[in-house]
Amino acid sequence: xxxxxxxxxxxxxxxxxxxxxxxxxxxxxxxxxxxxxxxxxxxxxxxxxxxxxxxxxxxxxxxxxxxxxxxxxxxxxxxxxxxxxxxxxxxxxxxxxxxxxxxxxxxxxxxxxxxxxxxxxxxxxxxxxxxxxxxxxxxxxxxxxxxxxxxxxxxxxxxxxxxxxxxxxxxxxxxxxxxxxxxxxxxxxxxxxxxxxxxxxxxxxxxxxxxxxxxxxxxxxxxxxxxxxxxxxxxxxxxxxxxxxxxxxxxxxxxxxxxxxxxxxxxxxxxxxxxxxxxxxxxxxxxxxxxxxxxxxxxxxxxxxxxxxxxxxxxxxxxxxxxxxxxxxxxxxxxxxxxxxxxxxxxxxxxxxxxxxxxxxxxxxxxxxxxxxxxxxxxxxxxxxxxxxxxxxxxxxxxxxxxxxxxxxxxxxxxxxxxxxxxxxxxxxxxxxxxxxxxxxxxxxxxxxxxxxxxxxxxxxxxxxxxxxxxxxxxxxxxxxxx
Amino acid sequence: xxxxxxxxxxxxxxxxxxxxxxxxxxxxxxxxxxxxxxxxxxxxxxxxxxxxxxxxxxxxxxxxxxxxxxxxxxxxxxxxxxxxxxxxxxxxxxxxxxxxxxxxxxxxxxxxxxxxxxxxxxxxxxxxxxxxxxxxxxxxxxxxxxxxxxxxxxxxxxxxxxxxxxxxxxxxxxxxxxxxxxxxxxxxxxxxxxxxxxxxxxxxxxxxxxxxxxxxxxxxxxxxxxxxxxxxxxxxxxxxxxxxxxxxxxxxxxxxxxxxxxxxxxxxxxxxxxxxxxxxxxxxxxxxxxxxxxxxxxxxxxxxxxxxxxxxxxxxxxxxxxxxxxxxxxxxxxxxxxxxxxxxxxxxxxxxxxxxxxxxxxxxxxxxxxxxxxxxxxxxxxxxxxxxxxxxxxxxxxxxxxxxxxxxxxxxxxxxxxxxxxxxxxxxxxxxxxxxxxxxxxxxxxxxxxxxxxxxxxxxxxxxxxxxxxxxxxxxxxxxxxxxxxxxxxx
Numbered sequence: 001x002x003x004x005x006x007x008x009x010x011x012x013x014x015x016x017x018x019x020x021x022x023x024x025x026x027x028x029x030x031x032x033x034x035x036x037x038x039x040x041x042x043x044x045x046x047x048x049x050x051x052x053x054x055x056x057x058x059x060x061x062x063x064x065x066x067x068x069x070x071x072x073x074x075x076x077x078x079x080x081x082x083x084x085x086x087x088x089x090x091x092x093x094x095x096x097x098x099x100x101x102x103x104x105x106x107x108x109x110x111x112x113x114x115x116x117x118x119x120x121x122x123x124x125x126x127x128x129x130x131x132x133x134x135x136x137x138x139x140x141x142x143x144x145x146x147x148x149x150x151x152x153x154x155x156x157x158x159x160x161x162x163x164x165x166x167x168x169x170x171x172x173x174x175x176x177x178x179x180x181x182x183x184x185x186x187x188x189x190x191x192x193x194x195x196x197x198x199x200x201x202x203x204x205x206x207x208x209x210x211x212x213x214x215x216x217x218x219x220x221x222x223x224x225x226x227x228x229x230x231x232x233x234x235x236x237x238x239x240x241x242x243x244x245x246x247x248x249x250x251x252x253x254x255x256x257x258x259x260x261x262x263x264x265x266x267x268x269x270x271x272x273x274x275x276x277x278x279x280x281x282x283x284x285x286x287x288x289x290x291x292x293x294x295x296x297x298x299x300x301x302x303x304x305x306x307x308x309x310x311x312x313x314x315x316x317x318x319x320x321x322x323x324x325x326x327x328x329x330x331x332x333x334x335x336x337x338x339x340x341x342x343x344x345x346x347x348x349x350x351x352x353x354x355x356x357x358x359x360x361x362x363x364x365x366x367x368x369x370x371x372x373x374x375x376x377x378x379x380x381x382x383x384x385x386x387x388x389x390x391x392x393x394x395x396x397x398x399x400x401x402x403x404x405x406x407x408x409x410x411x412x413x414x415x416x417x418x419x420x421x422x423x424x425x426x427x428x429x430x431x432x433x434x435x436x437x438x439x440x441x442x443x444x445x446x447x448x449x450x451x452x453x454x455x456x457x458x459x460x461x462x463x464x465x466x467x468x469x470x471x472x473x474x475x476x477x478x479x480x481x482x483x
Numbered sequence: 484x485x486x487x488x489x490x491x492x493x494x495x496x497x498x499x500x501x502x503x504x505x506x507x508x509x510x511x512x513x514x515x516x517x518x519x520x521x522x523x524x525x526x527x528x529x530x531x532x533x534x535x536x537x538x539x540x541x542x543x544x545x546x547x548x549x550x551x552x553x554x555x556x557x558x559x560x561x562x563x564x565x566x567x568x569x570x571x572x573x574x575x576x577x578x579x580x581x582x583x584x585x586x587x588x589x590x591x592x593x594x595x596x597x598x599x600x601x602x603x604x605x606x607x608x609x610x611x612x613x614x615x616x617x618x619x620x621x622x623x624x625x626x627x628x629x630x631x632x633x634x635x636x637x638x639x640x641x642x643x644x645x646x647x648x649x650x651x652x653x654x655x656x657x658x659x660x661x662x663x664x665x666x667x668x669x670x671x672x673x674x675x676x677x678x679x680x681x682x683x684x685x686x687x688x689x690x691x692x693x694x695x696x697x698x699x700x701x702x703x704x705x706x707x708x709x710x711x712x713x714x715x716x717x718x719x720x721x722x723x724x725x726x727x728x729x730x731x732x733x734x735x736x737x738x739x740x741x742x743x744x745x746x747x748x749x750x751x752x753x754x755x756x757x758x759x760x761x762x763x764x765x766x767x768x769x770x771x772x773x774x775x776x777x778x779x780x781x782x783x784x785x786x787x788x789x790x791x792x793x794x795x796x797x798x799x800x801x802x803x804x805x806x807x808x809x810x811x812x813x814x815x816x817x818x819x820x821x822x823x824x825x826x827x828x829x830x831x832x833x834x835x836x837x838x839x840x841x842x843x844x845x846x847x848x849x850x851x852x853x854x855x856x857x858x859x860x861x862x863x864x865x866x867x868x869x870x871x872x873x874x875x876x877x878x879x880x881x882x883x884x885x886x887x888x889x890x891x892x893x894x895x896x897x898x899x900x901x902x903x904x905x906x907x908x909x910x911x912x913x914x915x916x917x918x919x920x921x922x923x924x925x926x927x928x929x930x931x932x933x934x935x936x937x938x939x940x941x942x943x944x945x946x947x948x949x950x951x952x953x954x955x956x957x958x959x960x961x962x963x964x965x966x967x968x969x970x971x972x973x974x
Contacts, residue, residue: 047585051810053578054565054587054689056724086806088852092825097809148825150814278852280861283695283803285725 002170003211006242011208013238014215015168016128017230019181021160021191022135022199023066029134029158030057030100037197041140041151049156051095056284059084063158064288066190067107067132069298070160073188073305074127076111078295082131084285088278093137093150101161103279106131107288113164113184114307115176116325125177126165135159160191166205166215171231171238178202178227179329183306187331195226202230206237207251216241217251221258221265233258237265309334317346326354333368339375344382352378356399364403372403381409389413391420391470422469424476427460430468431477434459445481456481487512492556492655492709493736499545499555506545506555510538510599513557516653517601523624525638525647527562528570529602537599544597552716554597559654561645562603563610564590564700565689573691574606574618577811577818577836587689588721589658589700596716601654604644608838609808610665610693613910615643616901617840625673625894626651626969630935636894639669639910645703646673650969656704656713660690662697663796664890664914667926670703671889671939674928674967676960677703678710679914681947682921683728685714686721692807694800695726697918707927707957711735714949730947738950739957744778746955749882753789754913759891763938766930767888770940773962774886774955784878784885788871792916793908795871798851798864799919804841805848811836843904872920879945884955887913889926889939913941923949925956928965937967 003010028035031048048055071078083105086098108130115123137155139148162181168174182193182200193200202225207218221237224230236258241251256265281287304312306328313324313334327337327350341349357378361371381399384390390398390413401412413419421427434456435442445452460473487509490498498504514531534557541555565571565583572578586594594600607617614637615623623643625636627650638647642659646669649657659666661679670677678701685700692698702713715735721727750771755764771781813819813832820835822828837845851860878885890910900906917924923946926939940959944952 050815052583052585052816053571053573053581053691053810054583054687056688058723058725088806088809090809090812090826090829092812092814095810095815097812098806276854278806278849278854278857280802280806280852280857283726284692 002172004208004238004242006246008246010211011238011242012211013169013171013234014166014207014209014218015171015174015234016166016205017164017168017174017177018203018205019162019178020201020203021070021162021185021193023063023132023158023160024190024192025060025063025066025158027060027062028156029060029063029132031156033156035157037199039153041149041153044153045155049095049152051097057100057282059285059288060158063132064107064290065294065298066158067130067160068290068295069188069302070162070185070190071108071111071130072295072299072302073184073190074108074111074113074130074162076127076130077109078290079105079107079109080290080292080295081105082107082288084132084282084288085279086282089275091136091139092148093139093152093155095137095152095155099134099136100282100285101133102131105287107290113177113180115173115180116321117173117176120321123173125167125173128163128165130160130162133159133161171234174204174234175227175231178230180306183329187303187305198225201225204230204234204237206234206241208238208241208245217253219251219253219265220255222255222268224258229258229260232260232263233265236263240265303331317341317350319346319350323350323354330368336368336371336375340379340382342379344379344386348382348385349379352382356396360403372406373399377402377408384409384413388422388469389420390418391466393466394418394420419467420469421464421467422472424472427464427468427472427476430460430463431456431473431480434463435480442481446483453477453481488516488652490655491706492704492712493706495556495655496553496712499541500550502545506538506541506599507535509555510534510557513601513654516651517648520626520648520651520653523626523647523651524621525604525623525644525651525653526559526602527572527574527605527620527644530569530600533569534599534601537594537597541597541599551595551597553593553712555599556597556655557599557601558593559601559604559645559648559657560590561606561642561657561659563606563660563691564658565691566590566600566603569603571603571691572619573610574608574620575811575836575838575841576619577832578691578816579619579818581817583689585689588686588723589690589717591689592716592719593658598716604642604648604657606644607641607665608841609691609804610641610660610662610698611804611840611844612640613664613668613907614895614897614900615640615669616897617838619838622897623647624897627672627674627894627936628970632934634896636936637672637897639672639890639894641665642669642677642703646670646675646677649673649675649703649705656702656709658700658717659703660693660698660700661914661918662693662699662800663918664911666701666703667914667924667939667941668890668910670926671928671937672894674937674965674969675703675705676707676710676925676927676956677701677939678714678925678949679917679923680714680718680949681728681923681944682918683726684718684923684947684949686719686724686727688721688723694803695807696803697796697800699918707925707953707960708736708739710925710956711739711953728947733950735949735953738953740954741957741961742778743774743955743958746779746884746951747882748774748779748781748955749784749878749885750781751784751786751789751878751885751887753786754887756891756912759888760932762932763888763891766938766940767886770886770929770959773959777958777962779955779958781886782882784882786871786874786878786916788867788874789916791867792871792919793912795864795867796911796915796919797847797908798860799868801844801848802851802861803848805845805852808837808841808845840904868919871916875916875920875922883945883951885943886955887941887943889913889941893932893934893936893938917941917943922946923952925952927956927959927963929959929963930965931967937965
């Protein structure tokens with residue numbers, strides 16, 4: 001159990017996360033307008049999005065399917081009947097004066113996410129619910145000294161709000177939860193998980209308590225936009241609450257903002273009064289009734305998700321849980337690995353993908369989808385090792401050349417004459433030459449100085465420019481030195 | 484000229500097809516009539532050029548024998564329907580000058596059928612009212628006067644402009660909307676036929692929303708046949724409105740067989756309300772007799788939840804309205820009254836843009852949805868609404884239609900009841916339950932009050948069985964032989 005130490009003893013942090021995930025969809029949740037990111041302001045707006053008089057919402061079937069698929073991916077209960085409600089409040093970037101959301105009857109109910117902790121243990125985190133809702137537009141306060149501009153491109157874009165139970169206990173767990181959730185969403189293709197573009201945003205509910213006590217009063221930190229910031233914000237907010245309580249104060253339930261530059265959370269600009277959203281069922285929309293067959297079809301066509309894939313990698317490829325975990329984190333990485341491993345030694349494939357390849361990608365700042373070495377090419381390289389053409393060391397050189405030139409491994413081997421020498425005749429003559437040139441060392445070796453064996457290997461490899469097959473060199477050298 | 488404007492919609496249709504006269508002649512006569520009735524204040528916007536252009540196109544098609552269902556027929560459009568490029572205000576200052584870049588589905592259906600739009604008619608602001616006195620463009624006068632009393636009367640509301648235009652023979656028919664009686668009550672007050680179809684029969688897309696779960700478009704006409712013709716064109720499934728019914732539109736005109744033998748007509752006991760004038764009670768009895776003489780059987784039924792209908796309606800409708808009207812905020816269209824902050828701009832805009840009745844309902848609606856009151860008001864009202872619908876469902880297991888008065892009184896004078904919203908709300912006591920249950924209802928002029936004002940009877944049908952309702956309404960019309968004309972109809 002990870003506790004934080006205060007002046008008066010230990011405290012436990014209790015964390016629940018609300019993630020807003022933008023649904024991958026061509027069109028918005030209730031209008032046909034494009035949901036694409038990054039267009040000129042107010043170019044992806046229909047009269048429905050701008051809430052013109054008499055305009056009516058019509059649910060986008062694809063967005064519903066995406067939400068259901070996500071629910072299935074979270075092993076959650078799918079609610080065959082759900083209801084869209086209006087959440088009423090006035091703001092300039094909320095054209096209708098209400099957001100269409102789901103309040104009492106969300107499309108997805110309770111589910112769970114399994115976290116893999118660094119020590120190899122797992123933790124199950126409860127999902128309370130997932131519901132569909134519209135995004136608001138964007139207020140631009142920096143375009144004019146006296147006016148606020150409004151961009152409605154985002155208004156009406158479909159979001160999934162995914163709410164966790166207050167099951168998380170450390171900032172690390174919260175980080176692991178977000179990464180795992182993002183991984184699942186990306187596997188499903190229901191959200192691109194891009195926190196920088198705002199397609200995944202997180203509200204953190206944080207409270208502290210003495211271990212074993214009931215929950216303390218929580219604060220909600222709004223709109224945190226990276227995993228790192230979420231972890232920092234939780235840590236900082238928990239410390240603030242502990243200090244406050246230990247100084248004799250009490251936490252008041254409030255909404256706060258995280259300021260990463262100043263490393264603090266602070267209350268959001270105080271509103272004159274608390275919002276009363278006056279939720280009620282949207283009379284423009286009928287209850288959302290799902291067709292059981294549709295849900296069955298979506299379930300049947302769900303991709304293999306990270307947990308299952310990891311278990312399979314461990315069972316079928318005999319990978320370590322750690323390697324398997326690293327490889328399944330992103331669907332595209334797992335696919336890359338499986339392409340490399342097909343018909344080859346999976347452990348060697350895993351080592352190369354997590355070792356040389358990841359090292360290169362990290363160094364170059366590239367994602368695996370931009371890898372200069374394709375899975376196909378990496379497989380060919382492993383084949384050249386397998387058939388003895390390349391030693392491990394040569395293979396690394398070839399890999400480096402592949403990264404640089406993008407050429408096929410066989411081509412590089414050919415061009416640079418890197419083929420491993422296994423011709424025993426050539427190796428024998430090299431060995432003979434080395435022994436002749438170092439007769440004193442041969443004598444020393446023969447009189448018991450075993451450690452010199454490495455010296456001879458080195459000399460032979462040097463003479464052959466590293467191309468000699470190390471196994472063959474060892475065998476022959478041992479025999480010859482034995483006299 | 485009088486000849487053309489006196490025609491019914493169906494006669495005008497037939498005359499145009501036979502080329503007895505042209506769409507241009509018919510339209511010109513109506514444009515003149517619209518001008519002539521300006522003192523009634525029935526129109527907010529007149530569109531004569533557009534009308535003449537539409538008539539010219541209609542004449543071309545009619546000349547080729549390719550006339551569309553409503554080709555060349557001049558109609559008035561309630562100013563709650565968005566009309567592309569033509570000012571649409573909902574009779575509110577907040578939308579003054581607003582020209583929608585789109586056409587409502589219902590008016591598009593009419594225009595695609597060749598109809599000619601004469602202009603946009605006045606109404607209670609955002610359709611909230613039963614007198615047409617809440618319009619930002621001033622009240623509409625009923626073309627009728629009490630015998631021996633020249634005080635101007637209200638046409639009813641909210642579709643008062645549409646009712647007055649049709650009753651004054653300035654349009655062959657009009658579109659209207661009905662949320663709690665806004666078609667049937669003014670039809671009753673103006674001596675014409677007003678139909679509220681089943682909820683979901685007509686698309687709401689492009690109609691300025693008042694209370695989304697209750698609003699429904701329908702026609703105002705001078706005959707039941709005209710009503711059937713109009714509904715046939717206005718109705719139909721619209722994928723743009725999730726609450727529109729995916730049903731085929733029957734041939735409503737063909738349902739007017741006049742044969743109601745064997746039909747069972749429900750007479751709800753609870754509609755004999757306290758204080759209802761004896762003459763209305765008598766007219767109702769008369770209506771029952773007419774139907775029995777035509778071979779139907781009157782059956783007393785009970786709708787025990789009736790007394791809760793008005794309070795239920797005055798919770799649900801304002802609740803939805805308070806949310807529907809949040810979009811009129813001065814940010815994107817319509818009136819904007821500047822302020823130092825965003826909140827101040829909202830306050831200034833809405834304070835100046837909305838009239839008293841709209842503000843009253845927005846406040847009521849906001850209140851009943853507020854934390855702490857939601858369960859006691861909104862949820863309770865929804866539960867009662869379900870019970871009201873069950874009352875009707877139970878009754879309709881035994882009867883084919885229900886006959887009631889349209890309203891508990893005839894038209895009243897402009898200014899009467901203006902300071903008593905509750906008395907005003909009572910006008911809708913017979914019409915509101917029909918909206919809450921989502922059923923079709925039609926008001927047919929059936930007689931005159933002792934002071935010479937029209938009184939209507941309402942026929943309520945089963946959901947999506949407008950055909951039987953039309954058939955019964957046709958028999959009432961036939962029996963009533965209502966040939967009286969408003970004094971103001973020949974100004």
